[in-house]
Amino acid sequence: MIFLRGKITGRLECGRAQLEVSEELGIAQSVYSRLWQRFQDDGNVSRCYSTGRPRVTTPNEDRYLAVTAKRNWRNTASDLSRLLSSATDTTFSSQTVYRRLGHIGLYTRRPVRCVPLTANHCHPLLTRSREHTLWILQQWSCVIFSNQSRLSLQSDSRRTLI
DSSP: OHHHHHHHHHHHHTTOOHHHHHHHHTOOHHHHHHHHHHHHHHSOOSOOOOOSOOOSSOHHHHHHHHHHHHHTTTOOHHHHHHHHHHHHSSOOOHHHHHHHHHHHTOOOOOOOOOOOOOHHHHHHHHHHHHHTTTOOHHHHTTOOOOTTOOOOSSGGGOSOOO
16 A cells, blocks of 8 residues: 555656646546645655544643633533633534543532531530540440441431441
8 A cells, every 4th residue: 555655656756737637647636636735745655553532622722621620610510611712713522621620620519518527516516525535445335436427227318337
C-alpha cells in the first residue's frame, strides 16, 4: 500500500493530472486528491492513525470548565454545560461535561444533609458528657455506641443492619 502511494505521488509530481492517474490505476480521484494534499502539506504519504472519536472540547474549554466548576462548586453538570455552551457558542451535553470533569479529577459528590447543632442541642450533650466522665470500664461495657444511626432488627427496612 505504501508502494502504491509512492507511485501515485511520483506520477503526480511529474505533472500528470489526477484524473489521468486515477483512470490509469483504477482508484477514485478523491483518494488521489486527499493523498496529494497530505503530501503537499507535510511531505508524508502514510496515514495518520487516531483512536476513538475526536474530542468535542478543546484544551482551553477544558480549562475554562475546570475553573468554572471550582468556582461554582454547587452547580450540576447540566448547569456547567449551559455555562460552557453560552461561553463558546457550541452545545455540549451534560455527559460530556461529566466526563471532562472526571478527567480533571473533579467528581460528583452527594450533599450531606444534617441538622446543624444549636445551643439548645449542645447544652444537653455537654452536660451528659460531663456526667459520664468518671465512669469506669465496667459501666461503659453496658453501653451500645450507635453513632446516632438507626438500629433495626428486621430486614424489611432496606437499611444496613448495625
